[in-house]
Amino acid sequence: MDKLSSKGQLVSFDLDDSAMEAAKNIKHENFRFIKTNFSKIDEFIKDNSLTGVLIDCGVSSPQLDEPQRGFSFQKKGPLDMRFNQKQKLTCKDVIEKFSEKEISTILWKFGEEKESRKIAKSIVKYREKNVINNTLDLAEIIKAAKTIKTKKHPATKSFQALRMAVNSEIENLSVCLEKIKDKLIKSGKLVIISFHSLEDRIAKQTFKPKINFYEKDIPLKHQEVLDEFKISKIIYPSTEEISLNPRARSAKMRIVEKL
Ligand SMILES: C[S@@+](CC[C@H](N)C(=O)[O-])C[C@H]1O[C@@H](n2cnc3c(N)ncnc32)[C@H](O)[C@@H]1O
Secondary structure (H helix, E strand, O other): OOOOOOOOOEEEEEOOHHHHHHHOOOOOOOEEEEEOOHHHHHHHOOOOOEEEEEEEOOOOHHHHHOHHHOOOOOOOOOOOOOOOOOOOOOHHHHHHHOOHHHHHHHHHHHHOOOOHHHHHHHHHHHHHHOOOOOHHHHHHHHHHHOOOOOOOOOOHHHHHHHHHHHOOHHHHHHHHHHHHHHHEEEEEEEEEEEOOHHHHHHHHHHOOOEEEEEEOOOOOEEEEEEOOEEEOOOEOOOHHHHHHOHHHOOOEEEEEEEO
């Protein structure tokens, strides 16, 4: 913050009420907090003048630690999982109203949950006669449905998948990255910290070299590779960082530079 010059602006986007409250402690005339989806970045940053962007994907520690937000399978809370507390769709809607097929697709696509079909079937069977009241009820149903045992809590992948679906995380990230592509200045950098292979894949896809094919001397096809961006290899947290902050263990960071 001290390094912000009189011209430089620092803008932070988040959907969360608690993030907005925390941002109130940052008192700097060039800092602005905008409570909106980062996929709408173009509504707030009109010109193509971004020098740097940091995207820290997913859910935050305070959200996970607050049972009332419904992100935790270890603490009893409502089936909520919304980043934006004004959004209509909650995890309860997904669990109560989505079809077995839709639930199993979510678990498979966003959670890479091998037992997605079994879990979806159990949820639907349970809800025919009972109400799934809270996060612990849901975690129990998932645990009972699974036969493959792993070191992680059996509901880890399913909870992650449901959260990603409730918040349309992959869709929003994809839209945001496409907009940032244009808005970065030459030599401008994007740092993206992702926690899911789909997030990293989208970043790689968005900034990969463009290949233009054109016909020169028929039948020979020529191709021209346009490197608009340089994208780094994945940077992983050090063991020291993981011991200080275990939640960093699945983080993958990439740096993208506009050429
Ligand atoms: C990993 S946390 C970042 C935490 C932050 N770096 C910090 O240290 O406090 C991700 C944050 O991104 C927010 N978020 C996720 N998707 C978003 C979106 N599409 N638009 C705006 N904010 C989003 C979440 O509400 C959450 O607070």
